[in-house]
Amino acid sequence: MKDRPGLVVAAHGRRGVLEADGRRHPFILKGRGLRVVCGDRVRFEARAGSEALLVTAIEPRSNALARLHTRTRREEVIAANISQLIAVCAPQPGPDPFLLDRYACAAEVLGCRFALVWNKGDLERQVAGSPAELAGLGYPLLVTSTLTGDGLDELAGQLAGQTTVLAGQSGVGKSSLVNALFAGTDAAVGELSAATATGTHTTTAVVMYSREPGIRLLDTPGVRQFLPSVRSDQHLYRGFREMYGPAADCRFSNCRHTHEPGCAVRASVAAGSISARRYASYCQLLATLDDGEPRPAR
Numbered sequence: 001m002k003d004r005p006g007l008v009v010a011a012h013g014r015r016g017v018l019e020a021d022g023r024r025h026p027f028i029l030k031g032r033g034l035r036v037v038c039g040d041r042v043r044f045e046a047r048a049g050s051e052a053l054l055v056t057a058i059e060p061r062s063n064a065l066a067r068l069h070t071r072t073r074r075e076e077v078i079a080a081n082i083s084q085l086i087a088v089c090a091p092q093p094g095p096d097p098f099l100l101d102r103y104a105c106a107a108e109v110l111g112c113r114f115a116l117v118w119n120k121g122d123l124e125r126q127v128a129g130s131p132a133e134l135a136g137l138g139y140p141l142l143v144t145s146t147l148t149g150d151g152l153d154e155l156a157g158q159l160a161g162q163t164t165v166l167a168g169q170s171g172v173g174k175s176s177l178v179n180a181l182f183a184g185t186d187a188a189v190g191e192l193s194a195a196t197a198t199g200t201h202t203t204t205a206v207v208m209y210s211r212e213p214g215i216r217l218l219d220t221p222g223v224r225q226f227l228p229s230v231r232s233d234q235h236l237y238r239g240f241r242e243m244y245g246p247a248a249d250c251r252f253s254n255c256r257h258t259h260e261p262g263c264a265v266r267a268s269v270a271a272g273s274i275s276a277r278r279y280a281s282y283c284q285l286l287a288t289l290d291d292g293e294p295r296p297a298r
Contacts, residue, residue, distance in 0.1 A: 003043040003056055008036050009208040018042060018053065019210075027053040034058065038206040038218050039080040039163060063110045065165055066229040070288065075229045079165050079206055079218050084113040086158070088168035088177065089131055090120040096169060097130030099226055101281040103167055104134060105239030106228035115140040115158055119173040122147045133275060137242055146176040156181060161214040165206075170222030178219050182209040230289055237265070240282050242274050258283060 006018040006027075014029045016036065027044060029036065034055065036042060041059040061080045068075055085107040089095035100116070107114035116134060118127045122145040127135070135141035142158060144151035155177070168174050209217045230236050237243040237257055243265050247255070251262025258266075268274040 003045050005059070006042050006044050006053070006055075007208075008038055008040040008042055008055075009210075010205060011036050011038055011040075012205045015052075018044065018055070020044070020053075025053050026051060027055050030054050030056045035077075037064070037077050037080050038208050039082060041081060063112065065106060065110060068227045068229040068289075070227060078220060082110070082112055082163050082165050082218065084115065084159075084162040084164040085110070086115045086117055086164055086166050088117045088119050088166060088172045088174050090118065090172040091124040092120065093169060093171050095129060095131055097133075097277065098281050098284065099169065099223075100130050100134060101240075101278065102226050102228050102285065104139065104241075105230070105236070105285065106226075108239045108241060109228065109230055113162070115142065117141075117151075117155060117177070118143045119145070119177060120147075121145040121150055130277075133278070144177065146173060146180045149180075152177075152180055156215065159215045159217060163216040163218070165218045165220060167220050167226070168222060169224065172222070174219060174222060178209060178217065181215075181217070182211055227285075227288060236282065236286050236289065239285075240278060242268075242278065243282070246274070256286065258286065 004020060006020040008016055009019050009024060010017040016027055017024050018027045034057075036055060036058055040061070042055045043057040043059065044053045044055045047054050063082060064077045064080045065082055065085070066075045066077045085103060087100055087103040089100060104114050116131050116139055118131055118141060121143040125143055127141060127143065131141060140158060142151050142154050144155055146152070166174055166178070206218050206220050209219065228239070230239065237247050243257065246264040246268045247257065249264035250257070250260070252260055255263050255265070257263050265274065265279075269276055269279045
């Protein structure tokens with residue numbers, strides 16, 4: 001039987017939902033060697049006597065967003081083939097500057113767009129602190145409110161034509177944004193529940209929502225911590241865009257920008273052209289990643 005292409009729009013364990021020919025279907029994975037995530041492009045076959053399709057292969061990924069578990073050093077791939085990462089923050093709960101830095105770092109290393117959403121703008125429209133600091137580096141910053149509807153059209157414009165991961169702390173209103181932007185979100189969650197036979201939607205699942213014009217949004221569970229998986233050969237400083245230029249002027253090509261003589265990055269921090277807080281964030285992340293190379297996801 002000839003296999004066909006599909007797009008994974010939700011996955012949990014060995015089951016999930018894929019999209020093919022404009023329709024969504026439950027699927028099950030063939031064999032124990034396959035591990036799919038939301039956003040994966042796959043090949044599948046129909047199964048005689050079952051409405052669940054059989055996923056037989058994963059097509060090569062353009063990128064993969066992964067987080068690292070600090071204790072095991074094990075990578076967990078969250079989503080694949082994304083073109084944009086948007087971090088949602090809000091006045092309540094207040095933004096975590098190090099978490100936002102890590103989302104921006106992950107996007108830079110992946111080579112995808114990064115933007116910020118200041119949600120609950122009805123509580124406080126004036127953006128300050130780390131979100132404003134990141135906006136000063138050139139990252140788009142949108143102010144939204146699901147209560148008043150302000151900024152939702154602008155957010156839809158930012159999402160147009162992109163496959164976007166929506167990330168952020170618990171309580172910042174990501175679910176409210178998704179509900180405001182997409183009709184039938186409960187139906188999409190129900191599809192995953194039925195496909196996994198759990199009866200209830202798991203809060204650890206990533207689900208993709210779609211609408212015109214060409215919007216694909218991957219909603220991730222709220223987190224307190226996020227450690228991007230960055231390998232040594234990817235050079236962490238590339239995740240901090242303000243370091244690009246100065247790093248080229250360091251005395252040593254393998255400078256890690258912590259203590260080496262002739263480091264142009266540290267000189268820029270001392271001169272005030274690179275934020276001391278952002279530099280501290282870089283050093284903190286570098287020290288954490290130095291505990292060992294990420295171990296590939298199983």
